[in-house]
Amino acid sequence: VQLVESGGGLVQAGNSLRLSCANPGGTASLYALGWFRQAPGEAREFIAAITYNGRGTYYSDAAEGRFTISRDSSENTVYLQMNNLKPEDTAVYFCAMSKSYYSADYYSSVNYDSWGQGTQVTVSS
DSSP states (O other): OOEEEOOOOOEEEEEEEEEEEEEEEGEEESEEEEEEEHHHHHSEEEEEEOOSSOOOOEEEETTTTTEEEEEEETTEEEEEEOOSOOOOOOEEEEEEEEEEOGGGGGSSGGGEEEEEEOOEEEEEE
């Protein structure tokens, strides 16, 4: 399974970014996809996840209300719209695929089977 993130960059606090995660060939179309992030010296942190059909979405407390996860099955792509960005959102953001169909599993990185290479998001104050 190939997952390719894009859309990261340097933005000022309060601005927005939309991250994309492409899945060439649609090999992840039957599975949940999630976004995680990792700041230097920190553990990888769950941000959001979406079920294979897009009907279920799950967020961390840090993401709730500011970030929105969505997926376009026709494009084999999952998105993370990030609004009102804060300096503490600075991290490498990873897309990942989970073969689990239990929503409780989506919050932990150990339940994900494939990962992208990550995209850097830097938020300046």
